[in-house]
Amino acid sequence: DAGVIQSPRHEVTEMGQEVTLRCKPISGHNSLFWYRQTMMRGLELLIYFNNNVPIDDSGMPEDRFSAKMPNASFSTLKIQPSEPRDSAVYFCASSLSGGGKYNSPLHFGNGTRLTVT
Amino acid sequence: GNSVTQMEGPVTLSEEAFLTINCTYTATGYPSLFWYVQYPGEGLQLLLKATKADDKGSNKGFEATYRKETTSFHLEKGSVQVSDSAVYFCALSDSSGGTSYGKLTFGQGTILTVHP
Numbered sequence: 001d002a003g004v005i006q007s008p009r010h011e012v013t014e015m016g017q018e019v020t021l022r023c024k025p026i027s028g029h030n031s032l033f034w035y036r037q038t039m040m041r042g043l044e045l046l047i048y049f050n051n052n053v054p055i056d057d058s059g060m061p062e063d064r065f066s067a068k069m070p071n072a073s074f075s076t077l078k079i080q081p082s083e084p085r086d087s088a089v090y091f092c093a094s095s096l097s098g099g100g101k102y103n104s105p106l107h108f109g110n111g112t113r114l115t116v117t
Numbered sequence: 118g119n120s121v122t123q124m125e126g127p128v129t130l131s132e133e134a135f136l137t138i139n140c141t142y143t144a145t146g147y148p149s150l151f152w153y154v155q156y157p158g159e160g161l162q163l164l165l166k167a168t169k170a171d172d173k174g175s176n177k178g179f180e181a182t183y184r185k186e187t188t189s190f191h192l193e194k195g196s197v198q199v200s201d202s203a204v205y206f207c208a209l210s211d212s213s214g215g216t217s218y219g220k221l222t223f224g225q226g227t228i229l230t231v232h233p
Contacts, residue, residue, distance in 0.1 A: 108160030
């Protein structure tokens with residue numbers, strides 16, 4: 001299996017520009033998570049989807065952030081306008097949620113390192 | 118709410134030394150517990166897991182035992198190698214049944230550096 005695929009691996013942009021991060025989950029997985037990692041705050045859950053439906057977006061920092069999952073094999077995280085404090089590594093992860101107690105472990109992509117100057 | 122607390126790092130060891138990284142948690146119900154490892158420039162990878170009290174997860178020489186009485190899941194390895202240098206994350210899953218969707222709560226991570 002190809003694993004969770006994220007693109008781009010690195011993104012450098014200027015303050016005020018729109019940034020779009022992309023994620024392809026593992027085929028057959030029905031839950032998708034977006035995390036942000038910084039030295040100061042560690043790993044933060046931004047939003048997660050189940051069966052393409054957003055379940056909890058309480059971790060999204062502000063209205064400049066939005067995420068979509070138009071189908072089971074693709075999700076985007078958009079920042080508009082971007083600010084220097086958005087600089088971080090953004091991870092996408094997926095799992096198979098079977099309901100009840102059982103869920104498969106999270107599988108992470110290699111992340112997108114975003115730098116906003 | 119759920120939370121995970123890991124020992125503060127960074128941890129620096131010599132090759133073949135014994136490793137312990139402490140992890141304690143707060144949760145309602147009976148969560149599953151995990152250790153993930155992150156190598157430089159990569160995403161997190163599952164290292165081991167335990168789904169119920171007294172279970173021992175193990176992989177690649179690492180072990181951790183689910184201790185409900187002390188709400189702990191400490192990671193141990195008897196003899197570390199340079200290649201074990203990475204960031205280690207303890208995590209728990211929500212045990213509230215069908216609404217968890219696989220969501221994990223992570224600790225802050227512990228940086229491990231092993232010198233030859």
